[in-house]
Amino acid sequence: MIDFSFYSPTEFVFGRNTETRTGALARQYGAKKVMILYGGGSAVRSGLIGRVKASIDSEGIPYIEMGGIQPNPTDGKVREGIDLVRGSGADFLLAVGGGSVLDCSKAIAAGAKYDGDPWDLITYKVKAQAALPIVDILTLAATGSEYDCGGVISRTETNDKIGYMDSLLFPVCSILDPTYTFSVSKKQTAAGCADAMNHVMEQYFAADTTLLNDGICEAELRALMANARKCLANPKDYTARAEMMLCCTYGCNGILSLGNSYSGWPCHAIEHALSAYYDITHGEGLAIITPRWMRHILSEKTIDRFVKYGINVFGIDASLPKQEIAEKAIDETYRFFESINIPMHLREVGIDDSRIDEMAHHIAVNEGLDKAYVPLSEQDIKKILVESL
Numbered sequence: 001m002i003d004f005s006f007y008s009p010t011e012f013v014f015g016r017n018t019e020t021r022t023g024a025l026a027r028q029y030g031a032k033k034v035m036i037l038y039g040g041g042s043a044v045r046s047g048l049i050g051r052v053k054a055s056i057d058s059e060g061i062p063y064i065e066m067g068g069i070q071p072n073p074t075d076g077k078v079r080e081g082i083d084l085v086r087g088s089g090a091d092f093l094l095a096v097g098g099g100s101v102l103d104c105s106k107a108i109a110a111g112a113k114y115d116g117d118p119w120d121l122i123t124y125k126v127k128a129q130a131a132l133p134i135v136d137i138l139t140l141a142a143t144g145s146e147y148d149c150g151g152v153i154s155r156t157e158t159n160d161k162i163g164y165m166d167s168l169l170f171p172v173c174s175i176l177d178p179t180y181t182f183s184v185s186k187k188q189t190a191a192g193c194a195d196a197m198n199h200v201m202e203q204y205f206a207a208d209t210t211l212l213n214d215g216i217c218e219a220e221l222r223a224l225m226a227n228a229r230k231c232l233a234n235p236k237d238y239t240a241r242a243e244m245m246l247c248c249t250y251g252c253n254g255i256l257s258l259g260n261s262y263s264g265w266p267c268h269a270i271e272h273a274l275s276a277y278y279d280i281t282h283g284e285g286l287a288i289i290t291p292r293w294m295r296h297i298l299s300e301k302t303i304d305r306f307v308k309y310g311i312n313v314f315g316i317d318a319s320l321p322k323q324e325i326a327e328k329a330i331d332e333t334y335r336f337f338e339s340i341n342i343p344m345h346l347r348e349v350g351i352d353d354s355r356i357d358e359m360a361h362h363i364a365v366n367e368g369l370d371k372a373y374v375p376l377s378e379q380d381i382k383k384i385l386v387e388s389l
Contacts, residue, residue, distance in 0.1 A: 001210055001259035008253055010147055011173040014246075019137055022052050023059035023095065028170045031092035034063040037105050039097045041067065043139060043194050046183060052096060052137065064088045066266050069097065071153050072161070072275055072282070073104035076131055078118050081108035085132070095136040098192075099143025101150030102136050106169040109134055120216060122153050122164045129169040131253045139180040141245040142192030142283060144252030146174035159362065161276035163268070176249070178241040181318075186232055190340040191249065191283030193228035197221055198267055198286040199251035205305060206373050208261035217256050218312040222245050223335055232340060264372025267293050270381060273359045274368070280349045287337040288344055292387045294330045297374040306330070346388050356385050 011020060025133025026034055034056055036049065043049050055064050059328070066084055067211060069077055084090070085108065095105035113130040120126040138146050150165035184192070200212030204217040224247050230240035250256065257263070271285040272294070298306060303326050305364075310316040318325070338344050346352075363369065364378035 002208060002259050002261050003011075006254060007167055007259055008170065008255075009172070010145070010170050012147075012155055012176060012249075013174045016177055016179055018177045019048060019051050020055055022135070022137065022175065023049040023055035023057070023061060025135055025173050025175070026061055026092060026094065027059045029092070029135065031061055031133075033088065033090045033095050033247060034061055034092045035071060035081075035088065035090035036063055036065040036094045037081065037101055038065070038067050038068045038095075039071075039101050042183070043096050045307075046180075048137070048139070048180065049096060052094070055087060056094075063094075064090055069101045069104045069314055071100045072152075072279055073100050073107075075119050075122065075153055075155050077104055078107040078111055078122075078153060081105075081109045081123075082118060083345075091132060093132050093350060094171060095134055096139065098138070098140030099145040099151075102134075102138075102145035102171070103153060105136070105203055106131075106136055106145075106149075106151040106165060107153050108132075109169060110166060119155065121161050121166075126165075126193050128166050128168050130176045132168070134169070134171045135173045135175065136171050137175045137180070139186055140188060140192060141178075141181055141241070141248040142188075142195045144196065144248055144250070146171060146176065147249045147254035150252075153270070156276075159276045160366070161272040161274070163272070166316065176245055177250050178238055178245050181241050181245060182236045183230075184235070186235075186341065187281070190228065190342050191235040191281045191287075191335075193224050193244070193283070193340065194287040194337055195283035195293070196251045197224050197225070198250040198283075198290055200224070200256060202263055202268060203257035203260060203288065205264040205302075206257065209258050210256075213256055213258065213260055214308065214312075218309075220256070222312045228340055262371070262373075264345075266367075266369050266372045266374075266376060269367035269369055269372075270363055270384060273363050274346070274351060277355060277359055278349070278351050280351070284342050285344045285351055288388050289339075289384065290331050290350070291334040292384050294333065296380065296387070298326055298330070299374075302374060319374045346385070350381070351387060351389075352372060353386070355380060358386060
């Protein structure tokens with residue numbers, strides 16, 4: 001087991017109608033003026049933003065708002081938020097939406113307390129010394145941003161998509177009501193499941209793991225697949241939506257890999273380039289890349305990992321030859337994503353071979369995959385991308 005340090009200060013408020021506690025929670029955590037952040041307007045149309053405002057009003061707390069946070073949020077939107085915070089005197093952020101809204105809010109929270117270019121913080125040139133507190137109200141189960149200290153910010157001019165983490169950026173409180181996800185489209189429900197599954201697999205496929213972590217990861221994967229099917233069949237299945245939400249929450253804050261060795265998160269590293277260059281849906285990109293990465297790294301060195309994965313996640317017959325179990329496990333992974341109607345080729349999401357070399361080079365130079373669970377060279381990365389077309 002590898003030595004570790006773990007810190008996770010976020011309070012969860014889980015269940016129906018929990019947005020009615022927003023104002024009291026903001027008051028509890030010291031808010032004097034709140035900035036409400038949200039995405040494309042579904043939170044407004046559903047009435048959620050109105051209920052949140054009413055809760056804040058009930059505590060007599062003034063607020064401003066910033067909408068229009070897009071999927072794959074950019075550093076430009078971060079700067080817009082920082083300017084709004086500084087101009088208004090807001091001292092507290094309320095993020096209402098999915099992972100992209102939270103990611104952008106985290107970067108704003110740190111950038112508002114830094115006098116320089118926020119990109120310095122995102123690219124780790126400078127360490128943040130302070131950040132505004134964040135409460136989030138989650139409307140999409142996927143990224144786990146409600147329970148971690150990281151986010152992903154893009155810079156379109158350079159095709160960079162950076163995973164930014166800092167212990168100052170944990171939300172102080174996450175409000176989790178599964179009913180907010182009832183209206184999530186089938187496309188985004190499936191993509192959220194794929195994203196969360198890949199979070200788990202990026203921690204599971206490592207050289208040094210523990211029996212405890214393995215068991216939790218395997219149970220997470222089984223639960224994600226089972227509940228995704230139920231959510232797609234009946235979008236208002238509260239129990240399935242609730243378990244899906246909790247699975248996604250657990251998936252990405254490090255609990256599943258405490259004591260494990262470094263994996264490098266290679267599928268995320270590769271997909272970040274895809275969505276930086278082409279602005280595709282993150283979960284779909286991960287679903288496309290993952291089985292090709294699996295097949296690429298399958299070897300005598302990794303086969304036992306795939307055998308355990310195949311037996312314990314998909315129930316493959318343990319008496320079969322190892323190679324057959326491993327290959328079946330990869331096939332089952334592909335088939336599951338395909339069964340929930342995720343496009344499984346890059347060409348289906350608008351990516352052709354015209355920039356494969358450029359993306360492979362960008363990934364090799366910027367993502368450190370030479371130190372991953374199975375090290376990947378630029379040629380390895382290119383092969384995975386080509387096989388994904």
